[in-house]
Amino acid sequence: MREVAVIGVGETEFGELWDRSFRDLGIEAGLKAIQDAKIASEDIDAVYIGNMSAGKFIDQEHVSALVADYAGLADRHLPTVRVEGGGACGAVALLQARLAIASGMYDIVVVGGAEKMTDVGDVQAAEILSSTADQEWESVFGATFAGLYAMMARRHMHEYGTKREHLAAVAVKNHKNGSLNPEAQFQKEITLETVLNSPMVADPLGMFDCAPLSDGAAAVVLCAADRARKFTDAPVLLKGSGQASDFLAVHDRRDLTTMDATVIAGKRAFQEAKLEPKDVQVAEVHDNFTISEILAIEDLRFVEKGKGGPATADGLTALNGKVSVNPSGGLKARGQPVGATGVAQAVEIVRQLRGDAGKRQVAGARRGLTHTLGGTGATAVVHIFERGA
Amino acid sequence: MREVAVIGVGETEFGELWDRSFRDLGIEAGLKAIQDAKIASEDIDAVYIGNMSAGKFIDQEHVSALVADYAGLADRHLPTVRVEGGGACGAVALLQARLAIASGMYDIVVVGGAEKMTDVGDVQAAEILSSTADQEWESVFGATFAGLYAMMARRHMHEYGTKREHLAAVAVKNHKNGSLNPEAQFQKEITLETVLNSPMVADPLGMFDCAPLSDGAAAVVLCAADRARKFTDAPVLLKGSGQASDFLAVHDRRDLTTMDATVIAGKRAFQEAKLEPKDVQVAEVHDNFTISEILAIEDLRFVEKGKGGPATADGLTALNGKVSVNPSGGLKARGQPVGATGVAQAVEIVRQLRGDAGKRQVAGARRGLTHTLGGTGATAVVHIFERGA
Numbered sequence: 205m206r207e208v209a210v211i212g213v214g215e216t217e218f219g220e221l222w223d224r225s226f227r228d229l230g231i232e233a234g235l236k237a238i239q240d241a242k243i244a245s246e247d248i249d250a251v252y253i254g255n256m257s258a259g260k261f262i263d264q265e266h267v268s269a270l271v272a273d274y275a276g277l278a279d280r281h282l283p284t285v286r287v288e289g290g291g292a293c294g295a296v297a298l299l300q301a302r303l304a305i306a307s308g309m310y311d312i313v314v315v316g317g318a319e320k321m322t323d324v325g326d327v328q329a330a331e332i333l334s335s336t337a338d339q340e341w342e343s344v345f346g347a348t349f350a351g352l353y354a355m356m357a358r359r360h361m362h363e364y365g366t367k368r369e370h371l372a373a374v375a376v377k378n379h380k381n382g383s384l385n386p387e388a389q390f391q392k393e394i395t396l397e398t399v400l401n402s403p404m405v406a407d408p409l410g411m412f413d414c415a416p417l418s419d420g421a422a423a424v425v426l427c428a429a430d431r432a433r434k435f436t437d438a439p440v441l442l443k444g445s446g447q448a449s450d451f452l453a454v455h456d457r458r459d460l461t462t463m464d465a466t467v468i469a470g471k472r473a474f475q476e477a478k479l480e481p482k483d484v485q486v487a488e489v490h491d492n493f494t495i496s497e498i499l500a501i502e503d504l505r506f507v508e509k510g511k512g513g514p515a516t517a518d519g520l521t522a523l524n525g526k527v528s529v530n531p532s533g534g535l536k537a538r539g540q541p542v543g544a545t546g547v548a549q550a551v552e553i554v555r556q557l558r559g560d561a562g563k564r565q566v567a568g569a570r571r572g573l574t575h576t577l578g579g580t581g582a583t584a585v586v587h588i589f590e591r592g593a
Numbered sequence: 594m595r596e597v598a599v600i601g602v603g604e605t606e607f608g609e610l611w612d613r614s615f616r617d618l619g620i621e622a623g624l625k626a627i628q629d630a631k632i633a634s635e636d637i638d639a640v641y642i643g644n645m646s647a648g649k650f651i652d653q654e655h656v657s658a659l660v661a662d663y664a665g666l667a668d669r670h671l672p673t674v675r676v677e678g679g680g681a682c683g684a685v686a687l688l689q690a691r692l693a694i695a696s697g698m699y700d701i702v703v704v705g706g707a708e709k710m711t712d713v714g715d716v717q718a719a720e721i722l723s724s725t726a727d728q729e730w731e732s733v734f735g736a737t738f739a740g741l742y743a744m745m746a747r748r749h750m751h752e753y754g755t756k757r758e759h760l761a762a763v764a765v766k767n768h769k770n771g772s773l774n775p776e777a778q779f780q781k782e783i784t785l786e787t788v789l790n791s792p793m794v795a796d797p798l799g800m801f802d803c804a805p806l807s808d809g810a811a812a813v814v815l816c817a818a819d820r821a822r823k824f825t826d827a828p829v830l831l832k833g834s835g836q837a838s839d840f841l842a843v844h845d846r847r848d849l850t851t852m853d854a855t856v857i858a859g860k861r862a863f864q865e866a867k868l869e870p871k872d873v874q875v876a877e878v879h880d881n882f883t884i885s886e887i888l889a890i891e892d893l894r895f896v897e898k899g900k901g902g903p904a905t906a907d908g909l910t911a912l913n914g915k916v917s918v919n920p921s922g923g924l925k926a927r928g929q930p931v932g933a934t935g936v937a938q939a940v941e942i943v944r945q946l947r948g949d950a951g952k953r954q955v956a957g958a959r960r961g962l963t964h965t966l967g968g969t970g971a972t973a974v975v976h977i978f979e980r981g982a
Contacts, residue, residue, distance in 0.1 A: 205697045227729075259648050259724055263732075266679040266725040269838045269971035278845070281857045283836035284972065285685055286677045290655040296674055300689055307695035308594045335648055336655040340616075343652075447672035452655070452662045468670045582658035583673065 206306045209432040209439035209592065212241025212425035213551040218539030219389040221419040226262050226320035230271045233421035233544075234316050241425035242435055245276065249310035250283045252301040254294030254317035255543035260332045262320050271316060283310075290336035290578030291492065293317065294422070294546025295585035299445050301426050311428045317547030318421035329417050333542070336579040338453035350414060350493065352454050352580045354406035357495035359460040361408065363510065366498065368408050370513025372399035374494040375412050375536055377522055382533025384523075384564035389418055389539030399494075413494040418539035422548035432592070439592040440554045443571075444479070445585070446472025452582045461510075465584035466503035466575065473586035479571065481505045484588070486556045486566040487527060488549035490577040491534040497521075500575050501529060504586070528566040531556060546585065549574035557591040595695045598821040598828035598981065601630025601814035602940040607928030608778040610808040615651050615709035619660045622810035622933075623705050630814035631824055634665065638699035639672045641690040643683030643706035644932035649721045651709050660705060672699075679725035679967030680881065682706065683811070683935025684974035688834050690815050700817045706936030707810035718806050722931070725968040727842035739803060739882065741843050741969045743795035746884035748849040750797065752899065755887065757797050759902025761788035763883040764801045764925055766911055771922025773912075773953035778807055778928030788883075802883040804923075809930035811937035821981070828981040829943045832960075833868070834974070835861025841971045850899075854973035855892035855964065862975035868960065870894045873977070875945045875955040876916060877938035879966040880923040886910075889964050890918060893975070917955040920945060935974065938963035946980040 214236025216229050224232075230253075238245070251272045259265045268286035272278060287297040294317030301313040321329055330350075334343040337352060360366045376396055382388035394412065402410035432439035448468035451457050458464060474480060481504060489504070491497035498512035506527050507515040515521060521529035532538045532552040535545060553572035555561045561569075574587045603625025605618050613621075619642075627634070640661050648654045657675035661667060676686040683706030690702040710718055719739075723732040726741060749755045765785055771777035783801065791799035821828035837857035840846050847853060863869060870893060878893070880886035887901035895916050896904040904910060910918035921927045921941040924934060942961035944950045950958075963976045 257648055257654055259646055259721075260654075262728070263724055264728040265646055265649075265677060265721075266841070266968045266971065268678050269968060270727070270841045272838050273841045273845075273971070278838065278840040281837040281839060281854060283688075284678075284838045285689065288654060288675045288677055289657050289673070299672075300674065300693070303693045303696040303698055304689070306697070307692040309692055309695070332648075332654075335652055338659070339651070339653040340614075448670040449658045449661050449667065449673045450670060451667040452659045456662070456667070465670060579655045579658060582655065582662070 206308065207429035208302045208305045208426050208442045209429040210424050210554050211427045211432050211436045211439055212237045213554045214240055215387060215422035215548055215551050216420050217387045218418045218420035218541055220322050226258060226318060227274045229320065229419060229421035230316055230318040231274050233423040234275050234314055237314060237423035237425050243312060243425060247312050248282060248314055250304060250313045252297045252313060252315045253286045254297035254546055255286055256288055256290060256293050256319060257332050262323055289583045291542050291545055292576045292578035292583040292585050293543050295574060295576035295587065298546060298550060298587060299447055299585060302442055302445060305426055305428050311431055313426045314423060315426060315547060316421060316423040317544040319541035319543035320419050321417045321541060322419050341453045348406065350406040350409055353493040353495055354409045356460050357408050360495060363461055366513040368400060369396060370517050371413055371494040372396050373517040374491060374497045375399045377516060378491060378530050378534040378536040381523055381531050381564055382537025385533050385538055388533040388537050389416055390537045409493055415492045415535035415540040418541040420539055420541035420544045422544045422551045424547060424550050438558050440557050441590045441592055442587060443590045444473040444477025444588040446470060447585045450582045452579065454580050463499050463503050463581040463584060465581050466500060469584040469586040470504045473588050477588040479588060484527060484571050484573045485569045486531060486553060487529050487573040488532060488552050489529055489575040491530060491536045492540060504575060523564060524567055531561065531564045531566055546576040549576060550587065553589050557589060595697065596818035597691045597694045597815050597831045598818045599813050599943050600816045600821050600825045600828055601626045602943045603629055604776060604811035604937055604940050605809050606776045607807045607809035607930055609711050615647060615707060616663045618709065618808060618810035619705055619707040620664050622812040623664050623703055626703060626812035626814050632701060632814060636701050637671060637703055639693060639702045641686045641702060641704045642675045643686035643935055644675055645677055645679060645682050645708060646721050651712055678972045680931050680934055681965045681967030681972040681974050682932050684963060684965035684976065687935060687939060687976060688836055688974060691831055691834060694815055694817050700820055702815045703812060704815060704936060705810060705812040706933040708930035708932035709808050710806045710930060711808050730842045737795065739795040739798055742882040742884055743798045745849050746797050749884060752850055755902040757789060758785060759906050760802055760883040761785050762906040763880060763886045764788045766905060767880060767919050767923040767925040770912055770920050770953055771926025774922050774927060777922040777926050778805055779926045798882055804881045804925045804929040807928035807930040809928055809933045811933045811940045813936060813939050827947050829946050830979045830981055831976060832979045833862040833866025833977040835859060836974045839971045841968065843969050852888055852892050852970040852973060854970050855889060858973040858975040859893045862977050866977040868977060873916060873960050873962045874958045875920060875942065876918050876962040877921060877941050878918055878964040880919055880925050881929060893964060912953060913956055920950065920953045920955055935965040938965060942978050946978060
């Protein structure tokens with residue numbers, strides 16, 4: 205398959221950005237990535253957008269055409285594609301763009317991810333997030349998104365002896381990393397006590413176990429690897445991708461403490477890249493709740509099943525630990541504008557592999573991984589990146 | 594680029610299907626296509642879904658994972674992708690699936706399109722359709738979807754002398770075709786007077802100038818052409834695809850009477866297929882309003898600019914006319930479950946090229962075209978199909 209490289213990245217700050225619209229955010233991220241790639245608008249063959257729920261958050265569908273229009277590209281009449289897959293949409297969009305280049309149809313594609321979540325009330329936002337779970341068999345009976353993840357956490361505690369302190373260690377680590385990221389929503393360290401004493405959302409998950417609602421956008425420029433050197437001396441190769449689905453409703457799944465979609469997406473990505481988890485120095489994983497990161501590092505085989513909590517508490521996933529997980533701060537501290545997530549993870553990994561990650565730089569990062577979830581794990585996508593030789 | 598063929602098609606009836614859910618419809622169409630292709634579930638590498646607004650129509654996002662789950666495929670953990678692009682989403686999904694096969698990542702992909710529109714009130718449905726236009730600069734000021742198309746019709750009348758009778762001729766023709774299609778929403782012929790005397794929706798478009806709100810689903814099975822003969826003696830090749838975008842808002846465009854996105858998508862598709870409009874015997878075009886079909890047949894160069902109305906009234910686009918346009922009945926009579934549209938058009942073309950179209954069969958159909966719009970024309974997709982030799 206024709207190889208694909210990332211030649212440019214860009215993103216907005218993440219946060220409650222009251223003064224900026226979906227359009228503003230999408231354009232800012234896209235233009236930053238285009239400038240970073242040093243391409244001209246004439247070089248762009250297509251635009252892909254990951255977005256979860258613009259229809260419900262800002263009453264606007266068809267954001268694919270919108271983003272190209274507002275980026276000043278309308279008179280180029282580019283193919284524009286919006287992909288949705290719950291929280292995984294940005295990572296799915298990245299994969300579709302990769303395949304489109306690999307097919308030979310396009311050479312250079314801009315992939316953006318964006319979400320504007322704070323134009324609706326918090327309760328409405330929670331309802332919108334829940335619409336990526338099974339509306340007819342979960343949400344309708346009152347199971348919130350946090351409630352479904354709380355069940356996974358409770359079962360993990362039961363089966364493996366995971367403690368609330370282990371969950372909290374994820375939040376503490378990611379806030380520490382976020383404090384080093386000038387684009388993060390929360391740039392402030394927190395203590396274990398802060399997490400443990402935070403108001404309960406869905407037992408055992410407190411407020412500091414949950415990622416925030418956010419506005420933000422991110423973008424990358426993908427290019428056929430055989431053309432990438434024309435634009436940059438530091439291309440980052442997309443070496444492997446895996447995507448997998450699972451039963452939409454949590455109660456239909458084989459196991460509450462393993463996300464099969466993550467396991468299989470990971471295997472597919474590592475297999476294509478011909479690599480193992482030990483070959484990866486840095487990973488951005490989907491920590492929409494603290495339990496999610498523990499499941500992710502286990503299901504991606506960075507740590508043994510059931511040991512994710514102690515591994516985190518012991519610092520194995522801290523910055524420059526055995527594997528640096530969520531150096532950006534993750535969804536927890538960097539923020540969670542849902543459509544942007546998968547693309548923002550790729551932005552962070554590319555910066556790490558280029559050595560451009562500033563105070564949160566992972567020493568000697570040569571290969572990095574992104575892991576993104578849709579819904580409560582009915583979609584998972586893993587991408588593996590490598591610094592060009 | 595690796596060639597791709599359609600090896601199976603299926604669809605539900607279209608209509609106000611009160612007793613069937615989105616899930617029921619999606620599964621029925623998908624299973625029919627899989628049976629038609631004579632593949633086993635183990636043969637499927639991925640599932641792509643075109644859907645416009647399940648989030649707003651049935652409060653369910655993440656329908657990619659849902660459809661695979663409810664089709665009994667969850668334990669295969671397939672990659673599932675939902676694509677949205679207003680009314681063009683099914684055609685965009687078809688293109689993404691084609692590129693994914695062309696890349697070499699997959700060999701066999703099921704592409705579905707579905708929409709369940711009648712679970713909300715008609716006014717809410719109109720609001721949802723309008724959310725594919727420019728929400729901030731059109732809808733918010735009261736411009737309905739029908740109103741925006743009405744402006745195009747009025748300007749076409751002014752510039753080219755098109756009359757209401759010409760618009761009405763589109764509806765009469767498509768209802769006549771629909772009367773020959775057992776899966777159409779309206780299987781009843783209508784007269785010119787019925788259209789002209791129908792209640793005005795947005796001058797000059799009366800009720801019978803507008804396609805209905807519908808429930809329904811359609812699916813096709815795509816296969817790498819080099820493997821297609823294992824499954825069928827009658828593969829239909831996807832010879833060319835073109836997709837183009839335009840300014841989201843109608844007022845920003847160069848011309849009200851030409852859809853540049855259609856012109857350019859058509860050129861790209863014909864160029865790739867190395868064909869001309871005269872090589873096509875049958876076309877399914879996006880007639881969400883009668884004016885849309887007139888613009889489409891002009892912009893695709895089946896007739897001279899400005900002559901679409903008289904050409905239709907003169908029968909050039911009637912069944913077995915110069916080019917048979919919308920033999921299925923089109924969106925107007927077959928129905929318009931938005932997400933299903935682009936895929937249903939492909940289903941009809943494949944049936945025509947196989948000689949399986951029953952009473953509405955176009956004699957000697959060897960090549961066929963689909964044309965699908967998103968929003969008011971900010972997205973257009975054209976696919977060209979050819980009967981395998």
